[in-house]
Amino acid sequence: xxxxxxxxxxxxxxxxxxxxxxxxxxxxxxxxxxxxxxxxxxxxxxxxxxxxxxxxxxxxxxxxxxxxxxxxxxxxxxxxxxxxxxxxxxxxxxxxxxxxxxxxxxxxxxxxxxxxxxxxxxxxxxxxxxxxxxxxxxxxxxxxxxxxxxxxxxxxxxxxxxxxxxxxxxxxxxxxxxxxxxxxxxxxxxxxxxxxxxxxxxxxxxxxxxxxxxxxxxxxxxxxxxxxxxxxxxxxxxxxxxxxxxxxxxxxxxxxxxxxxxxxxxxxxxxxxxxxxxxxxxxxxxxxxxxxxxxxxxxxxxxxxxxxxxxxxxxxxxxxxxxxxxxxxxxxxxxxxxxxxxxxxxxxxxxxxxxxxxxxxxxxxxxxxxxxxxxxxxxxxxxxxxxxxxxxxxxxxxxxxxxxxxxxxxxxxxxxxxxxxxxxxxxxxxxxxxxxxxxxxxxxxxxxxxxxxxxxxxxxxxxxxxxxxxxxxxxxxxxxxxxxxxxxxxxxxxxxxxxxxxxxxxxxxxxxxxxxxxxxxx
Numbered sequence: 001x002x003x004x005x006x007x008x009x010x011x012x013x014x015x016x017x018x019x020x021x022x023x024x025x026x027x028x029x030x031x032x033x034x035x036x037x038x039x040x041x042x043x044x045x046x047x048x049x050x051x052x053x054x055x056x057x058x059x060x061x062x063x064x065x066x067x068x069x070x071x072x073x074x075x076x077x078x079x080x081x082x083x084x085x086x087x088x089x090x091x092x093x094x095x096x097x098x099x100x101x102x103x104x105x106x107x108x109x110x111x112x113x114x115x116x117x118x119x120x121x122x123x124x125x126x127x128x129x130x131x132x133x134x135x136x137x138x139x140x141x142x143x144x145x146x147x148x149x150x151x152x153x154x155x156x157x158x159x160x161x162x163x164x165x166x167x168x169x170x171x172x173x174x175x176x177x178x179x180x181x182x183x184x185x186x187x188x189x190x191x192x193x194x195x196x197x198x199x200x201x202x203x204x205x206x207x208x209x210x211x212x213x214x215x216x217x218x219x220x221x222x223x224x225x226x227x228x229x230x231x232x233x234x235x236x237x238x239x240x241x242x243x244x245x246x247x248x249x250x251x252x253x254x255x256x257x258x259x260x261x262x263x264x265x266x267x268x269x270x271x272x273x274x275x276x277x278x279x280x281x282x283x284x285x286x287x288x289x290x291x292x293x294x295x296x297x298x299x300x301x302x303x304x305x306x307x308x309x310x311x312x313x314x315x316x317x318x319x320x321x322x323x324x325x326x327x328x329x330x331x332x333x334x335x336x337x338x339x340x341x342x343x344x345x346x347x348x349x350x351x352x353x354x355x356x357x358x359x360x361x362x363x364x365x366x367x368x369x370x371x372x373x374x375x376x377x378x379x380x381x382x383x384x385x386x387x388x389x390x391x392x393x394x395x396x397x398x399x400x401x402x403x404x405x406x407x408x409x410x411x412x413x414x415x416x417x418x419x420x421x422x423x424x425x426x427x428x429x430x431x432x433x434x435x436x437x438x439x440x441x442x443x444x445x446x447x448x449x450x451x452x453x454x455x456x457x458x459x460x461x462x463x464x465x466x467x468x469x470x471x472x473x474x475x476x477x478x479x480x481x482x483x484x485x486x487x488x489x490x491x492x493x494x495x496x497x498x499x500x501x502x503x504x505x506x507x508x509x510x511x512x513x514x515x516x517x518x519x520x521x522x
Contacts, residue, residue: 101356104413105330105347108385110361110401119156119396124368130231130274130321130338131188133369134396136389137421138377143396144369178217182210189230193239195438196430197423201242201256203230209244211256213427220431221256236279237328240435243285243303245275251287253303257433265306269297274321280348281328284310288322288335296322296337300348300355311354315344325372327386329418332358334388334401336370343370343388343399361399365392375418380443385414415443 123146125133133144141156185205193199198215207228211221228247235242241262244252249272253263269275269289277287287299291314298313315322320337327334333355335344342362346355371389378384379400386401403414419438 103347105332105358105403108345108358108401108403110343110399112363113398113400118398120394122154122394122396124391124393131369132323132371134371134389134391136371136373138374141371141389141396143391178214180212180217182219183208189233191233191235193430194235194237195239195424195436197426199427199430201233203233205229215427221259223254223256223259225252225254225261231274232276234278236283237281238435238437239430243277243279245277251275251277251285257431263303263306265301268299268301276322276324278324278326280326281331286324286326286333286348288324298355313355323370325370325388327375329375329416330385334386336367339366341366367391368393376420376441376443380410380415380446383411383414410444417442
């Protein structure tokens, strides 16, 4: 007998390597013919992952289909009565053990915060770049906003959203601490090294990747291995490698210090729409993309063997690019589609089918972008394991992901030691070939940001000293100025603003009159 069992499931479907399927369903080969002499795999072998066939994600359909094949085999050997008695024990054991997968994250649920805890009146950028437009850490929230020249972003403090400190910023910051010049076209990707101090990777529309030492403002490494637009870049856990996706439909793994591509895969997803790729903690690569029929698709790959995927998962038909956000502590991936109103989340394990669908958080409004809080910024007293910041047209809405627990005690299984903010090595050490894992911190008492961190570099660091002529008002020690002087300065600034506005209006009126004279309509 040569047969294949197909399971129809309501959740996203998994395809084993080399099998192309359509729709939300799972296909697994459960028997393989061995000619007249062989009887194929037994039901126990199929359901427990032994024998010649891969173990499927067990459902009632696959259980009974496999058992039906086993009935035919056993009837010929032992008779009907003994056959059904033996199969009843197999069915009872398998159904009790395998149908419900055990995981502490099975019941994770998402919840939007109250309206008064959100962020209103934010003009989110309307550029068509497939970016998250948002970055967040335990102290600040940064959002790319609409501006005529581009490059503007808004920074909001998370701990003092309602409080305006005395004598705060009197004008927007316009003088950068350091300017990194090397790209010939706009830069769309920036990514900090996970363990080395002041190492920053940038990728632009000029198809160039540059790695900088921000402390000295100099480029360290430049790579031009990509012939077309770079869609995404992701470091691995210790920063020894990074993976990229490109418009030429290739997934690449690069060693920046050797300045070479060490592995690549053509068309991990058959569609021509943009792909995304991220390293996960065990060194594998998680990808999102599109099928040839424009269905959104997930993939899990071993970079040492790109021939076949570990898993492929079809989701739905939509135009929105799926942005993956990875929680290394829980080994979970959150997928946020551009233009979607939902967030899907999955758990990655070493058991078949490797990528397990957990649940979906849905809301009414579509998202323009998303920010992902590092684990050290979540609230451990509420069993919060993730927090995302959903960008809408004119506001930002925090969304918490929580594991329901009855106990108020610290949950050790939910909060292993996580990566802290301190670097594990200096730029020169990384450039010389040293690799270090992130420095871990405990979450038992909650994360308390350090008040000050000493900046240690071997060379002169432009972050430590800036020219006095380029200092902005925000860098001045306003506490040392008398209140009367500050009030007078503020008043002069307001008068200057009014003068500038009146001059702009006068210039516009004169330009309109000039155009009327030129057109002969005056």
